[in-house]
Amino acid sequence: MNLKDIVASLDAEIVFLSNDCEIIHAYTGDLLSLVMKNAKNDSIWITVQNHVNIIAVASLVGIRAIILCDDLNFPSETVEKAKSEGISLIKSRDNAFVVSGKIYQLGIR
Amino acid sequence: MQYKCDLHVHSCLSPCADISMVPSELAKLSAEITAITDHNSGGNVEAFSKKFSAERKLIVPGIEIQTIEDVHILGYFPDINQLKKVTEIVYQNLPEINYDPEKFGYQIYTDENDKFTALENLPLGFPISLSLESVIEIILKHHGVPVYAHINRKFGVMYQLGLIPDHPVNIAEATTIEELGFIRKKGLIALSSSDAHFLNQLNTRYSIIECEKLSLNSFFNALVRGKVKTIWDL
Numbered sequence: 001m002n003l004k005d006i007v008a009s010l011d012a013e014i015v016f017l018s019n020d021c022e023i024i025h026a027y028t029g030d031l032l033s034l035v036m037k038n039a040k041n042d043s044i045w046i047t048v049q050n051h052v053n054i055i056a057v058a059s060l061v062g063i064r065a066i067i068l069c070d071d072l073n074f075p076s077e078t079v080e081k082a083k084s085e086g087i088s089l090i091k092s093r094d095n096a097f098v099v100s101g102k103i104y105q106l107g108i109r
Numbered sequence: 110m111q112y113k114c115d116l117h118v119h120s121c122l123s124p125c126a127d128i129s130m131v132p133s134e135l136a137k138l139s140a141e142i143t144a145i146t147d148h149n150s151g152g153n154v155e156a157f158s159k160k161f162s163a164e165r166k167l168i169v170p171g172i173e174i175q176t177i178e179d180v181h182i183l184g185y186f187p188d189i190n191q192l193k194k195v196t197e198i199v200y201q202n203l204p205e206i207n208y209d210p211e212k213f214g215y216q217i218y219t220d221e222n223d224k225f226t227a228l229e230n231l232p233l234g235f236p237i238s239l240s241l242e243s244v245i246e247i248i249l250k251h252h253g254v255p256v257y258a259h260i261n262r263k264f265g266v267m268y269q270l271g272l273i274p275d276h277p278v279n280i281a282e283a284t285t286i287e288e289l290g291f292i293r294k295k296g297l298i299a300l301s302s303s304d305a306h307f308l309n310q311l312n313t314r315y316s317i318i319e320c321e322k323l324s325l326n327s328f329f330n331a332l333v334r335g336k337v338k339t340i341w342d343l
Contacts, residue, residue, distance in 0.1 A: 033177050033236040049179070051263040052125070053234060056213050060206060083214065091183055 001106055003088060004046050006044065010102055012067065012092040015074055016082055017057045021064050039063055044108070046099050052073050055081040064088060069096045069106050091105045112323060114142035114337075115181075115315045116169065117183060117258065117282060117302035121154040121225075123280055124214030124234040126306040130225040132160035137296070139311050142301075142318065142328060144171035146183050147201050149233045151192040152218055158189065159221040168321050173258060174248075175234075176241040178301040180269045181258040183282070185332070187325050191251040202205050202237040241266070245276050254332060257281040257297075259304060273297075284314070286341045290310055301339035314340050 004020045005027050027039035028046040032053060039045060041062030047054065050068050055078060058066055065088035068074060074082075074089055082089050118139060119126035124227045125148070135143065135157065143166065145157050151172045151179075158168040162233040171185050186192040206317055208230045210216065216229035234261055239247070248255045249302040260267045267273065280298040283289040292299040316336040320331035331337065 029178075031177070031236075032179055032206065033238065036206070036235070049263075056234060059212060 003044070004095050006103060006106060006108070007090055010067075010090075010092055010093060010099060012090050013093055014101075016087040017053050018064075018082070018088045018090040021088075023064060023108060026100070027063075028069045028096050034092055035063075036047060036061060036077060044103065045099055046096050046103070048072055048096060052078045052081050054078065055085050055087055058087045065090060067092055067099055069094060111317050111324065112142050113140040113252060113315050114144075114169075114318050114328075115140040115303050116144040116171070116185065116256075116300055117173070117304045118143055118311065119304075119306045120145050120147055120153040120157065121215075121217040122147045122150055122217050122229065122233070123306065124210075124251050127194040127308065128215065128217060130310050131219050132157045132221050133223050136160045136164040136166060138308060139158050139166070140315050140317060141323065142167045142169060144169035144183075144185055146171035146173040147233070148173055149203060150229065151186075151189075151196040152229065154189060154192060156221045158203070159295075165323070167325065167328065169325065169328060171239065172196065172199070174244050175236045175264065175281070176244050177236055177238055178241050178269055179236050179264055180241050182241065182244055182248070182265050182266075182278075183258050183262040183319075184253040185256065185329075186251065187327060187329050188252060191253060193246060195251050195253065198253055199237055200231055201231070202239050204235050204238070205229045206232050206235075208232050241274065244278055245278060249277065251340040254280065254329065256300065257276065259284045260292065260338070262287070283339060283341075288340055289341055296330060298335040298337065299339050301341065316340070317343065324331055
């Protein structure tokens, strides 16, 4: 499913869109070591972790987009890094459980 | 004697620190007592130590370890050889990934004359596979002093875990006056340090320590007794 279509079905705003790529998988979690171990390529990552290091983890794993939950904001440093690495950033007022449920309902696994 | 100390400073070995964080620049600009605390490594400490001694300043051998819970904990060591042993353990527990310095930042070893000697290819900016509890145990076993870094900021213990766990750590780093109050209410010794990654961030926060003389022994004696004032106490 395309990233824009996923975002459209959520109550979410795009902070930075690198490109409207195809998302195959999703992963929810806040521990960088677990994300590095378990998330798959072409994923969307649902998290509350917004430190600049999430971009390094995303580009390492092949995560294409990050959804920051609970109405948290990406620090400018994280946004800058995402732009240089081509990682899309989205923010939602919902919590990670709700966002994950909505994305699961779209058929993303 | 009262000495100005900055106990959280990154060198050019940290992937997120500027390449200008080299021994001669820091020896010129930083506090009389400075702890070099690179991410998951003590590899540059010796070079800084030599340079600082020549300038009659003191380097505290240090490291900032990122645990599996993504908590940043600092370790200060009276003996550089103990820090080297701890660094070895940390290196064995870093994730095995292909490190691309263009993507993640350059990790540069330097000698005391600012000459770059090697690049580190282990991913120092990532969490290791050991828990906070075991990391604290390792620091203590190597005669080090564990300190919670920037407790309420990202990767701080409060930010990550929502509480100060019941571990044998007596010192915590404050980045705001509110954090300072919180740390003292918990009965912990508070420090304020710069966490500098760039030269212009040096001395933005520091502490004043009351110790007999400018030596590691005197420093550690004073530190564990809490003979230290933060920037908000001055």
